[in-house]
Structures are given as C-alpha cells and as structure tokens.
C-alpha cells in the first residue's frame with residue numbers, strides 16, 4: 001500500500017525503527033475479532049457455537065472475553081447469534097479502554113462519545129448491568145445505531161444522551177469513571193478504510209486536536225475526586241494523543257497520568273517530543289498499538305487520574 005508523501009513522512013517520524021514493519025502490515029486487514037457478551041452468553045457457549053461453524057477462537061491477551069476469529073470470521077455479522085447479541089464484532093484494540101476503565105457494578109460511568117456502542121456494551125457487561133452508565137453521542141443518526149446496539153446486547157443500565165460534549169454539561173462532578181473514545185482523524189484505520197485515507201489532511205489533524213482538547217476538558221470536569229478518565233483514539237498523530245493529554249496536565253495540577261496495568265504483550269509507549277514540542281515525561285505511561293504488533297488497527301490509550 002502506498003501512502004501520500006506527507007503522511008508517510010509523518011508516520012516515519014512517529015514510528016522510527018518500527019516504520020518498515022508498520023508499512024508492511026498496512027496492506028493486511030485487521031484480524032476479525034469478537035467479544036462475548038456476558039450479559040447474554042458465556043464464553044463456553046459462544047466457543048461452542050463457533051466450533052459448530054468451524055471457527056476457532058484465539059484469545060486476545062488483554063481481554064478475557066475477546067477472541068480473534070481468523071477463518072471466515074466475516075460471515076458472523078449475518079448470523080442469528082450476532083443479531084441476538086451473544087457477541088459483538090469489533091477490533092481487538094477497542095477492547096482495551098473498557099478493560100482499563102475496569103468499572104464495578106456500583107460505578108457511575110460516562111461514555112462521552114459512545115456510538116455505535118462497542119465500548120458502552122462492553123462496560124455494561126463488566127458492570128453486570130448494574131450501576132449507571134450515561135452513553136452520550138452528539139450525532140442523531142449514530143444515536144439510533146447506539147440505541148439499537150444497547151437493545152440488541154441487553155443493556156439495561158445505560159441512558160442515552162445527545163449532548164455536545166465540547167461544552168461541559170452543568171451537572172457537577174458526578175462520575176467515578178469517564179471514557180472519552182474521541183472522534184479523531186482515524187489514521188490507525190487507513191490500512192483498510194479508504195475513506196479515512198481520502199479524508200486525511202494536516203488541517204484535519206489540527207481540527208480534531210482542538211476538538212479533543214475541548215472534549216477532554218469537559219470530561220475531566222465531570223470527574224468526582226479520585227475519579228478515572230480513559231482517553232483513547234484510533235489515530236497516530238501526537239497532536240491528537242500526547243498533545244491533548246499534555247494540554248490537560250498543564251491546565252490541571254490535580255490531573256495525573258497513570259501506568260496502565262493491562263498492556264498488550266507488544267506495544268509502543270507514548271512519545272515525549274514531536275516536531276520541536278516537548279511533552280510531559282509521563283506520556284511514556286500511555287500505550288500505542290500499531291497494526292504490526294497484534295494485527296489490530298492503530299490505537300492510543302491513556303489512563304488519567306483526577307487526584308482531588
């Protein structure tokens with residue numbers, strides 16, 4: 001696969017020694033993956049169904065309910081079991097943020113940018129359908145898909161809201177845990193998403209980064225003392241990842257970046273310098289996943305604690 005020179009130049013700088021491996025992996029689509037919906041089925045049951053269809057489930061190391069399905073995995077989206085919500089098809093990298101968020105059945109959780117609902121439904125399963133989730137999504141059409149998926153997966157502990165999260169809602173610091181799976185320039189998906197590649201331009205990265213800074217600011221403002229914010233994107237640009245976290249740290253002395261304990265066996269750490277801008281050293285606690293590490297899309301995740 002050939003990348004436009006501006007993009008190739010940026011990626012070569014970001015990935016350094018790993019760039020050649022990254023470029024070689026770009027031509028292959030991400031490995032299909034499913035997450036067993038424990039609100040409706042057990043791993044054993046879904047393994048049995050997969051076996052009947054001649055599929056072997058290969059465990060994803062960072063999620064006990066996640067499995068790669070390498071052979072003929074694509075047909076699963078049309079199956080009755082999928083329609084019944086026994087599993088959710090998603091990229092294995094997307095399993096990381098809910099696992100790191102690690103909500104309990106008592107948590108109050110905001111999923112700030114929730115549609116189509118892969119991570120909300122995962123969070124709900126981890127909470128065993130208890131506690132409370134606010135699943136927010138600004139786009140009306142995508143909200144319909146979100147509602148459908150919540151219903152299909154049997155989620156009963158989530159309310160859907162349609163707030164523009166770039167403006168902080170006036171509700172106080174009511175959440176123990178917030179997930180911001182931010183809208184981004186989707187660079188991590190350009191290997192198999194022609195639209196992401198066609199839409200890419202430097203100005204888009206800058207626009208996304210300005211929006212992400214506003215979104216994270218709102219989300220941080222809603223956290224109770226001691227609350228946890230997980231920030232994730234499927235993009236590689238430091239402006240949309242470490243740059244956003246660094247800006248938050250500069251504004252808030254009570255924000256800290258924490259080590260992530262659930263880490264894919266192979267990964268890269270966050271960058272501390274990008275084109276003359278120096279970021280906080282704590283960025284090395286963030287995780288970057290590239291397609292050549294585990295056959296996922298490119299991904300970034302950070303774990304931020306609100307200390308007070």
Ligand SMILES: C[S@@+](CC[C@H](N)C(=O)[O-])C[C@H]1O[C@@H](n2cnc3c(N)ncnc32)[C@H](O)[C@@H]1O
Nearest residue numbers: 113114115116117118119138139164165181183
């Ligand atoms: C990366 S997608 C979220 C994917 C979702 N978390 C999942 O796992 O299925 C980002 C979402 O943010 C939404 N979004 C964009 N701007 C927003 C805003 N200002 N407030 C709330 N949501 C926004 C987009 O419409 C999009 O659905």
